[in-house]
Amino acid sequence: MAKRLAYLGPRGTYSEQAAIDHDREAEHVACTTIPAVVESVGKGLADQAVVPIENSLEGAVTFTLDLLIHHSDLKISGELVVPIDCNLLVDGDTKMEDIKAVYSHPQPFGQCRVYLMNNLPEAEHVASFSTAGAVEDMRNSTVPAAAISSARAAEIFSARILDPNIEDVPNNQTRFVVLGEEDHVRTGRDKTSFCFDFESDAPGTLYETLGELAKRGINLVKIESRPDRRSLGRYVFLIDLEGHRDDEHVQAALEGVRSRSSMFKILGSYPMAANSSSE
């Protein structure tokens, strides 16, 4: 039986692209919300799940982080980096001068602001739930319309790309993580994600904690503090480091952090994406 891989639908989103990039042969299961994607694994409806975690257009990514910290025991077993392309899609022979309305998720409008101002200053902007949904919304429009969406969406919904790569700042990317019951075995080029908080916020607590990594020569790839859901101003820290939790020096460092922290949770060790340049 093919592996079942859950993602944030509908088809044609960047999340589907990430699911395809991760495992083309798997059965891809579209879910309607990020919690539903994550829960599908716990409920046995899927074997793994792909969720956006950094700089996504379609999912609230802090939402994914909070879910991993507070509400899920799934482990991260992989990561992927997907390029984000904003294209102006139309149906049939609609021309630039015909367009009276533009559909997309609120975020791409922000990313294509200068383009729209210069090329479609009079067009109405209409919000959609996803860049893929925008193509459907465009088709239901009562006036000639366009959608800002991916080349992949143009392909599967048979829409025409009137103008490619219309984003104001190029090289936009989204990082996704693969979630499952277990994380990944050691490959020699790995990352480990974990989170923790402190009982007290005495000066130097975080500094001393990072010392557990520094004194073992472990490279920090990313650090983030997320507001504690109980009150603004208290924080949970999230760290990505270079190495696998089975590496002896990483294991010792994680033990050191655990002994200094109040809550402590290893989110998983997994191979670093080839295009996730931390070098």
Place this chain on the structure above:
Amino acid sequence: MAKRLAYLGPRGTYSEQAAIDHDREAEHVACTTIPAVVESVGKGLADQAVVPIENSLEGAVTFTLDLLIHHSDLKISGELVVPIDCNLLVDGDTKMEDIKAVYSHPQPFGQCRVYLMNNLPEAEHVASFSTAGAVEDMRNSTVPAAAISSARAAEIFSARILDPNIEDVPNNQTRFVVLGEEDHVRTGRDKTSFCFDFESDAPGTLYETLGELAKRGINLVKIESRPDRRSLGRYVFLIDLEGHRDDEHVQAALEGVRSRSSMFKILGSYPMAANSSSE
């Protein structure tokens, strides 16, 4: 002449609430995008600007951070914490059982998912650009509809709150910062925000940098790494610390960080919000 205070409109958004909380007497200038809010000060159209920076429903908050890091020389001169309330708004005597469509920004749908599943399982969800815009969209609906929006929006648009506080997780808040040509003078209960990056990412670089704070007993309020816009995997660090840049020990610590970093920028010193609990 009254001070002019720019915010992310339209009226009825949480951003307008923040502008009112910051200075009720000011002339409040609604702008359509976060960059437009920030630019209005540079162009002399406003004296100060209020923008969401953490956990906002309406602005892409990473967007605000990237703007402060890369594209603006404005200083942070204050912060505010605004409670976020999701309410089910209707027009006239529309009843729960009449509602066929619900309008809101995509984010509140995520925050009210369980409520909507239990109370309006059949209603269509329609995306709007803001929670205030959702009230207008509800009024243009061809079927009986509701909007998820703030109590403030209900008041100014004369809509009726059919059900208050429908969010699945209560105590949701957004932090806003006030931007202007200058930051704030020392009050004795201040925060300082700054950002920096490194030429190399040798293990321990960030640790040694945080040591500049720790060895002076300076409390870290928040730390965040933001992807460098040039490539995923390289990061800019943002730190909020307790104290004012005119405090002698803070000044010495900032000098220490500056000497170790490549890019270094003080975003401002400002009074800590009364309800921004870092104690």
